[in-house]
Amino acid sequence: MKRSILHVDMDAFYASIEERENPALKGRPIVVGALPGGRGVVSTASYAARAFGVHSAMPISRAARLLPHGVYLPVRMSLYAAVSRQVMEILARYTPLVEPLSLDEAFLDVTASERLFGDAVAIARKVREDVRRELSLPASVGVAPTKFVAKIASDMAKPDGMLEVRAEDVVSFLAPLPVRKIFGIGPESEAALKRRGFSTIADLQAKTESEVVRILGSFGATLHALAGGRDERAVDPVHEAKSHGRETTFARDVTDRRVLLDALLAFSADVAFELRRRRLVARRVELKLRYDDFTTLTRHRSLERPVQTARRIFREARALLDRVDPKRPVRLVGVSASALRHEEDGVQLSLFSGDADAKALRVERALDAIRGRYGKEGVRPASLVEGERTKRPSARDGDSR
Numbered sequence: 001m002k003r004s005i006l007h008v009d010m011d012a013f014y015a016s017i018e019e020r021e022n023p024a025l026k027g028r029p030i031v032v033g034a035l036p037g038g039r040g041v042v043s044t045a046s047y048a049a050r051a052f053g054v055h056s057a058m059p060i061s062r063a064a065r066l067l068p069h070g071v072y073l074p075v076r077m078s079l080y081a082a083v084s085r086q087v088m089e090i091l092a093r094y095t096p097l098v099e100p101l102s103l104d105e106a107f108l109d110v111t112a113s114e115r116l117f118g119d120a121v122a123i124a125r126k127v128r129e130d131v132r133r134e135l136s137l138p139a140s141v142g143v144a145p146t147k148f149v150a151k152i153a154s155d156m157a158k159p160d161g162m163l164e165v166r167a168e169d170v171v172s173f174l175a176p177l178p179v180r181k182i183f184g185i186g187p188e189s190e191a192a193l194k195r196r197g198f199s200t201i202a203d204l205q206a207k208t209e210s211e212v213v214r215i216l217g218s219f220g221a222t223l224h225a226l227a228g229g230r231d232e233r234a235v236d237p238v239h240e241a242k243s244h245g246r247e248t249t250f251a252r253d254v255t256d257r258r259v260l261l262d263a264l265l266a267f268s269a270d271v272a273f274e275l276r277r278r279r280l281v282a283r284r285v286e287l288k289l290r291y292d293d294f295t296t297l298t299r300h301r302s303l304e305r306p307v308q309t310a311r312r313i314f315r316e317a318r319a320l321l322d323r324v325d326p327k328r329p330v331r332l333v334g335v336s337a338s339a340l341r342h343e344e345d346g347v348q349l350s351l352f353s354g355d356a357d358a359k360a361l362r363v364e365r366a367l368d369a370i371r372g373r374y375g376k377e378g379v380r381p382a383s384l385v386e387g388e389r390t391k392r393p394s395a396r397d398g399d400s401r
């Protein structure tokens with residue numbers, strides 16, 4: 001059945017909020033993130049600042065050189081999170097099928113809402129109006145029959161616009177785009193595809209599925225389908241977040257592998273705890289390193305069996321670390337878990353399988369309760385603590401930590 005999908009993405013989200021909070025900043029080049037002189041990066045830049053070449057993830061020192069007279073503001077996360085909730089509340093008026101991807105973007109399946117609110121374009125217009133009127137913020141919306149195309153459309157509609165791609169136009173809409181528009185295609189895959197003769201999506205469309213698979217392997221089937229506008233993925237409202245991760249910038253660059261492993265171990269424990277708290281499992285673990293020259297490298301592994309324990313997340317992160325140059329000084333290290341699913345969707349089996357990983361899961365679950373009450377996460381909602389009382393570990397487990 002033909003579906004109507006919206007991808008809603010706020011424009012220059014953090015910067016737009018700051019501009020709204022202080023109207024004197026209207027139209028000025030705003031950069032939210034680390035402050036000039038510090039070590040961090042740009043979180044986002046207003047469109048006025050982007051005209052100077054400033055963008056997300058750029059070292060703040062570089063931004064300060066490009067834009068010495070910019071307005072530099074620190075990140076106010078709790079404010080942005082509160083606005084994010086208001087945005088998601090507006091989206092939920094039009095369909096229960098809202099899948100947030102991050103603080104400022106979500107997919108909506110409005111197929112069944114069209115009888116109530118008008119066609120998908122009318123709903124997109126209403127969403128943009130509501131957000132503008134009630135929150136004084138700009139949002140862009142893509143309208144398409146699939147997630148993949150809706151997301152590309154919202155990107156093209158920016159800033160403060162809307163773009164509809166009709167089912168009959170999908171193939172010609174995609175054709176001229178570079179293959180990197182397909183998610184999962186980073187700079188490395190893009191180069192590899194180019195070497196094999198695939199620069200644009202049209203190059204993928206021009207071949208049959210089996211030809212693409214022969215050249216690119218099994219991944220080629222997915223690419224070929226997406227290139228042809230075939231994308232059956234449903235809007236899935238259970239995914240609260242795309243990933244859970246922890247990272248840190250060191251005060252001094254690190255070359256000692258043991259220091260990196262210590263950090264990865266601590267982060268793996270945090271990430272696993274967060275997954276279990278949200279009853280999620282992950283099928284992908286990613287290691288992130290930023291070197292002293294600011295090049296950032298990510299390495300990931302996709303996993304057959306979903307993970308939820310620090311033990312396995314750390315093992316994967318360590319294996320990824322083993323594959324990178326051990327001599328380059330590291331300024332930032334991080335680990336994240338993504339491709340999230342609810343734990344009911346399959347992981348429970350391993351709980352009873354009696355292997356070392358299943359045992360680790362039982363032990364870590366037992367420790368969660370202790371961490372919840374005394375751990376560094378501090379006070380947690382009473383209902384959560386209450387729920388964990390039923391499986392409270394003995395005092396001896398606590399001592400053995």
Ligand code: TTP
Nearest residue numbers: 009010011012013014015043044056057104158
């Ligand atoms: P994005 O939606 O990627 O960017 P944006 O909303 O600032 O700009 P636009 O969508 O118009 O291109 O990310 C949403 C917010 O997430 C962004 O305002 C700041 C934060 N963010 C970071 O902190 N670091 C990053 O590297 C990126 C990409 C975003």
Ligand code: MG
Nearest residue numbers: 009010011104
């Ligand atoms: Mg955005």
